[in-house]
Amino acid sequence: MAKTPKPPYYAVIFSSYRNPGDDEGYGAMADRMVELAAQQPGFMGVESVRDGLGITVSYWESLDSIKAWKRHAEHREAQRLGHEKWYSSFKVRIAKVERDYGI
Amino acid sequence: MAKTPKPPYYAVIFSSYRNPGDDEGYGAMADRMVELAAQQPGFMGVESVRDGLGITVSYWESLDSIKAWKRHAEHREAQRLGHEKWYSSFKVRIAKVERDYGI
Numbered sequence: 001m002a003k004t005p006k007p008p009y010y011a012v013i014f015s016s017y018r019n020p021g022d023d024e025g026y027g028a029m030a031d032r033m034v035e036l037a038a039q040q041p042g043f044m045g046v047e048s049v050r051d052g053l054g055i056t057v058s059y060w061e062s063l064d065s066i067k068a069w070k071r072h073a074e075h076r077e078a079q080r081l082g083h084e085k086w087y088s089s090f091k092v093r094i095a096k097v098e099r100d101y102g103i
Numbered sequence: 104m105a106k107t108p109k110p111p112y113y114a115v116i117f118s119s120y121r122n123p124g125d126d127e128g129y130g131a132m133a134d135r136m137v138e139l140a141a142q143q144p145g146f147m148g149v150e151s152v153r154d155g156l157g158i159t160v161s162y163w164e165s166l167d168s169i170k171a172w173k174r175h176a177e178h179r180e181a182q183r184l185g186h187e188k189w190y191s192s193f194k195v196r197i198a199k200v201e202r203d204y205g206i
Contacts, residue, residue, distance in 0.1 A: 013116065017104070102118075
């Protein structure tokens with residue numbers, strides 16, 4: 001579970017369904033994107049799970065850090081492949097976390 | 104995938120790890136909570152997946168609709184059982200969705 005600081009901070013909720021096939025290329029790229037995201041300024045954590053539907057939530061310090069990550073060259077290439085090949089559908093939601101609690 | 108309207112709207116991101124055992128009681132309650140949530144004023148959709156880590160994101164019209172659902176008697180009982188028995192850890196994040204896109 002991502003260890004995020006006290007709100008406010010931002011969440012990018014990425015929900016997707018995959019096309020069948022090409023698991024190796026996809027898996028390697030998905031792992032690489034998590035590794036690369038974690039190196040970006042403003043990154044604060046990620047939670048990801050897939051079982052048919054995939055949900056990945058990444059946490060960021062600011063909208064600017066999200067925008068910079070979206071424009072990252074290697075990430076753009078991944079987005080292109082995702083759009084053209086890997087995902088049958090996806091939705092990205094950018095949200096400001098106002099409150100959190102838990103155990 | 105949840106069919107949500109144009110932002111702004113709200114997301115409740117619920118991330119959790121379960122304690123082992125009691126799958127039947129848990130599964131029935133989890134299904135019931137989705138069914139019940141869908142009947143609440145302001146509910147706009149839900150996406151849920153578990154594979155070890157569980158992530159459930161529900162979408163709501165307003166903070167008031169989220170608060171009302173949190174106070175619902177049957178949901179309170181589920182929250183109590185979740186806290187005491189089902190989850191080894193969980194985190195709830197309440198976030199305002201400012202932007203979304205997808206295919």
